[in-house]
Amino acid sequence: MRGMLHERALSPKGGKGLSTYVISDIHGALEPFQELLSTIEFDADSEKDELYLLGDYADWGKQSIETLGYIMDLDQSPHVHCIMGNHDLMFLQAIESYKLGASPDMNWYGNNKGYTTWDNYLRLSESNKEAIHDWLYSLDFAVDVRVGEKLYMAAHAYPYFGKRGKLGQIYTQSKAVWQRARYDEDPFIHYHGRKKYDALIIGHTPTAFYYYSRTGRIDDGAYRIFFGKKIIAIDCGAKLFDHPDMGPEYDKVRLGALRLEDEKCFYVR
Ligand SMILES: [Mn+2]
Numbered sequence: 056m057r058g059m060l061h062e063r064a065l066s067p068k069g070g071k072g073l074s075t076y077v078i079s080d081i082h083g084a085l086e087p088f089q090e091l092l093s094t095i096e097f098d099a100d101s102e103k104d105e106l107y108l109l110g111d112y113a114d115w116g117k118q119s120i121e122t123l124g125y126i127m128d129l130d131q132s133p134h135v136h137c138i139m140g141n142h143d144l145m146f147l148q149a150i151e152s153y154k155l156g157a158s159p160d161m162n163w164y165g166n167n168k169g170y171t172t173w174d175n176y177l178r179l180s181e182s183n184k185e186a187i188h189d190w191l192y193s194l195d196f197a198v199d200v201r202v203g204e205k206l207y208m209a210a211h212a213y214p215y216f217g218k219r220g221k222l223g224q225i226y227t228q229s230k231a232v233w234q235r236a237r238y239d240e241d242p243f244i245h246y247h248g249r250k251k252y253d254a255l256i257i258g259h260t261p262t263a264f265y266y267y268s269r270t271g272r273i274d275d276g277a278y279r280i281f282f283g284k285k286i287i288a289i290d291c292g293a294k295l296f297d298h299p300d301m302g303p304e305y306d307k308v309r310l311g312a313l314r315l316e317d318e319k320c321f322y323v324r
Contacts, residue, residue, distance in 0.1 A: 072103065075148050075202050077209060077314040078108035079258025081142070082294035083116020083171070085125060087310045088109040090323045095312050099132035107200065109258040110140020110211035110232065113156040113292035114163075119172040120179070120187075127190050139194035140258065141232040146172060147191040150184070168294075204314040205253045207287075212259035214252075238265040241285045254283075256313070258290040263304070278307045280320045289313050291322065 076095055081088045098104050112126050113119035129135045145167060149159035163169040176184065197215035200207045208214055215231035217224075236242050242255045263277035265288050281288040292308030299305050309324040 063117050064291050073316060074103060075105045075107070075200065076312050077107045077109060077159075077256050077289055077315065078310070078312045079211070080111040080261075080290040080293060081108070081116075081122055081126075081310065082111055082142070082230070082296075083113055083119035084293045084296045085116070085118040085122040085143050087293060087323045088122065089125075089295060091312050091321065093312050094321050094323060095314070099129055099134055101134070104134055105131065106135045107134070107198065107256075108137045109209055109256070109289070110138045110194070111142045111258060111290075111294075112137075112140070113169075113172040114142045114147060115168045115297065117171060117297045123187060123190075124183075127186065130190070136198055136209075137194055138198060138209060138211055139191075139196050139232055142167065142169070143191050143194060144228075145169060146176075147308070149173060150188045150191070150223070159197075168237045196228050200256075200315065205315070206250060206251050207254050207256050207315065208243075208291070209256045210306060212257055214246065214255055216246060216248070232259075235260050235264075236286050236288075238268040238281070238283045238286070238288075243285065252285075254287050255284055256289065260288060261290050261292040261294075262288045263292065263307075271285040278304075278309050279322070280311050280313050282318075287313065296324075 078091065097106055108126060112123050126137065130137050145160065145163035148170065149163060152159060159169065159173055164173060197208055197210035199305060200209050211232045213230045213234035213236055236257060243252050262279060262281040263273055265281040266272050266277040274319055278291040289311055291311040293310035295301050295305050295308045309322040312321040
């Protein structure tokens with residue numbers, strides 16, 4: 056569902072209560088994603104549940120197009136909110152180029168493992184191609200989420216505050232999907248508006264990077280949700296699920312969900 060501000064009360068005590076979940080960087084891992092949704096007992100038809108997906112739905116994983124289709128269906132619910140990631144923006148740019156008769160950018164296709172996405176996209180019917188284009192085009196770059204007393208901004212990588220003229224918009228949108236926040240930074244330092252954000256919730260960078268930045272070492276638990284002073288990082292490395300060749304980290308990566316009411320973390324692998 057589109058829209059910029061969502062307000063949630065805190066969960067009432069007892070039972071599951073109101074639950075606001077964030078998940079990011081699914082990267083074509085459809086079955087783990089479905090397993091995670093059943094782990095958190097997410098019900099897209101319930102007033103009690105809200106789900107924020109912070110981008111990078113496709114690429115890396117083998118089931119990229121299937122994952123997109125599944126999430127596009129989920130997004131029909133008013134309780135599901137999808138944000139743009141850098142991979143989603145690269146895919147959208149590839150589609151736009153294709154419409155003009157050009158090839159997709161090799162940096163996406165190769166370096167960023169968009170090839171399964173693109174090869175399978177080309178096999179889709181024209182109406183399914185158009186549906187994916189329109190959905191990608193509709194994605195927001197950030198959303199405010201209020202849960203109890205706390206105000207979060209959820210974005211793929213970095214804050215986005217909307218229009219600042221054409222160039223400013225392109226620049227800040229690009230930052231919102233690409234810029235790697237540091238573990239100890241206040242990403243709102245240059246924001247001079249009236250809102251008081253408690254934290255930025257992001258995907259984009261596997262959390263092991265943040266644990267390593269903070270402590271100088273990586274342990275077996277490095278692929279868990281990271282809580283910094285002003286950032287909460289939730290990409291636990293699921294993009295490697297279909298890449299056992301990518302080294303020793305493969306055994307440790309997970310797909311995580313965070314419930315904002317009580318900061319409880321859920322994982323599948
Ligand atoms: Mn990303």
